[in-house]
Amino acid sequence: MDTPAALCSSLDGVARAAELRMAGFSRRSIAAALTGGDMTRPRIGVYALPSLSRSERHALQHGGRLGCVSVAASYGLWTMPFDGDHLSVPPDFHAFDHAACTGVTVHWSGGQAFGRHRRRLPLGDAIRDIGRCQGPEGALVVIESAMHPSRRMVGEYELNLLRELWPEGRDVLDFVDTKADSGLESLMRWRLHRMGIPARSQHRIEGVGRVDLLVGDRLVIELDGATHGDPAGVSNDRRRDAVSTAAGYRTERYGYQQVLFGWPQIEAAILAIIEQGDHLHSGPGSRRRGTRKRTWG
Ligand SMILES: [Zn+2]
Numbered sequence: 463m464d465t466p467a468a469l470c471s472s473l474d475g476v477a478r479a480a481e482l483r484m485a486g487f488s489r490r491s492i493a494a495a496l497t498g499g500d501m502t503r504p505r506i507g508v509y510a511l512p513s514l515s516r517s518e519r520h521a522l523q524h525g526g527r528l529g530c531v532s533v534a535a536s537y538g539l540w541t542m543p544f545d546g547d548h549l550s551v552p553p554d555f556h557a558f559d560h561a562a563c564t565g566v567t568v569h570w571s572g573g574q575a576f577g578r579h580r581r582r583l584p585l586g587d588a589i590r591d592i593g594r595c596q597g598p599e600g601a602l603v604v605i606e607s608a609m610h611p612s613r614r615m616v617g618e619y620e621l622n623l624l625r626e627l628w629p630e631g632r633d634v635l636d637f638v639d640t641k642a643d644s645g646l647e648s649l650m651r652w653r654l655h656r657m658g659i660p661a662r663s664q665h666r667i668e669g670v671g672r673v674d675l676l677v678g679d680r681l682v683i684e685l686d687g688a689t690h691g692d693p694a695g696v697s698n699d700r701r702r703d704a705v706s707t708a709a710g711y712r713t714e715r716y717g718y719q720q721v722l723f724g725w726p727q728i729e730a731a732i733l734a735i736i737e738q739g740d741h742l743h744s745g746p747g748s749r750r751r752g753t754r755k756r757t758w759g
């Protein structure tokens with residue numbers, strides 16, 4: 463390594479003063495790297511590349527690494543809402559304070575403390591902390607987002623590691639599925655499951671394509687994310703609903719705010735539909751009303 467910044471780069475972007483000195487860099491060359499903008503110093507004795515995110519630098523200011531739900535967010539994974547930065551500090555380490563702190567949640571959690579991952583906790587350790595910090599729903603949405611075929615950051619091997627890291631998360635780990643197309647869909651499927659109502663992901667309807675969730679024979683639940691507000695999206699949603707209705711389905715649509723902050727209303731609506739048997743072909747609203755037994759399967 464011919465510069466302090468190159469050594470820093472080889473250490474996941476974070477080097478301690480002692481490591482730079484051990485590698486033979488003088489105080490002068492380290493100071494030159496700082497004034498030249500090749501490195502920053504988030505805290506006394508800790509140097510970092512300027513390319514680190516604001517949250518990663520914030521974690522270093524406190525003597526830790528990015529942790530918990532902040533790690534998931536740093537990978538662009540779907541997360542439950544959270545405030546400030548969540549950090550991880552090894553249990554036997556000291557967490558530092560700093561001036562003008564903008565809000566932080568510190569988790570005293572293990573992981574490969576000073577392994578390759580210096581700027582953020584490895585994702586597996588972070589998921590365990592999310593389960594303990596935000597509960598099973600927080601962990602579920604992150605895991606399914608990481609398992610999505612477009613990412614494949616978590617597969618069978620990682621799930622097995624998670625079973626050891628997070629034994630109390632067994633219900634969630636047994637439930638996860640790669641089919642969920644959004645965190646909102648994961649959350650909805652999980653909450654229905656907790657109510658004892660199985661829902662199938664990404665059911666295919668002729669002329670419509672895949673719908674988010676299907677309960678019973680005919681109750682379609684569509685979850686409207688941020689992209690559903692544009693006129694073309696709304697028009698397409700209405701077309702899909704009309705085709706689904708003509709094919710004998712009943713569609714209910716719920717949005718982000720409603721699922722996250724108005725859940726009791728949704729719960730009451732779905733229970734009412736099921737109570738009426740309207741999720742089944744034998745129910746009151748179905749064209750194919752017949753003699754089928756009422757079941758949730
Ligand atoms: Zn702070």
Ligand SMILES: [Zn+2]
Binds near residue numbers: 567591
């Ligand atoms: Zn947390």
